[in-house]
Amino acid sequence: MEIEGCNFPLDGIRYDVDDQMWVRFDDDGNVTSGLTDVGQHIAGKLLFLRPRKAGEDVKRGKRAAIIESGKYVGPINAPLSGKIIEVNESVLANVQLVNEDPYGSGWIFRIKPSNLDAEKEDLKEGEEAVAALKAKMEMESWDCR
Template sequence: MPAVRNCNLPEDVYYIVERHVWARKVGDLVEVGLTDVAQNLAKTIVSVTPKKVGRTLRAEQSVATVESGKWVGPVPCPVAGVLSEVNTEVVGNPPLINADPYGAGWIARIEPTDWETDSANLLTGPEAIAAYEQFLEREGISCGE
């Protein structure tokens, strides 16, 4: 997994770099979570409050609210669609996002309205890593500090 400024950034997910959110196609659904950068900036996540399953969301509309000792904010949905599943493990154990942001720490699964169109607006692969590198460098952000 590529690391930029000590932040883990897998190339196999899609990113909204400025919002520190990732998306991964899993079958017919899109898994959504916070990046390693987000969990490092937030520090220990203490609360995850998802929207209700069945809710229709626009791209970048909040799929959940996450709270830490330092920060409270929305988790923007990378694609438009219907919220089909919430990770109850993360709701019951929010620091799971800190421990495994791209695995067990996923937040929600969306049934996308138009994955092909919406994913074209997201960055993935080497292009995403390069964009994140520029962002982290510009903002002076490193993970694990």
């Protein structure tokens, strides 16, 4: 799905629209997560990523990493509460993977959710995600062009 030039795959992916994070539920019950296409586009060419370490607990909507670019610095918030079980070492070595392939090799961390039943509904999917993403992008005047 494309909105204002930004890519938002819908197959198997849910979105935290406020924090521009995507989440994929993996077969082992954990989730893989990263920054959306519009998120990376707004930040610009990333220069550094400093995530919390594997083993640390995170809370939904609270800082799980800091990203830095030439024109932006700020937190990446956890889309779900839980424990970080893995950080993408490839992204640590080459943070621009997040710019180049945000939903693929640019994934940032995997989380073992601790409050999934209560928090899952906050992550939008399908047509509900499209409507929420469109509204958010219009409100913020975001695009990827």
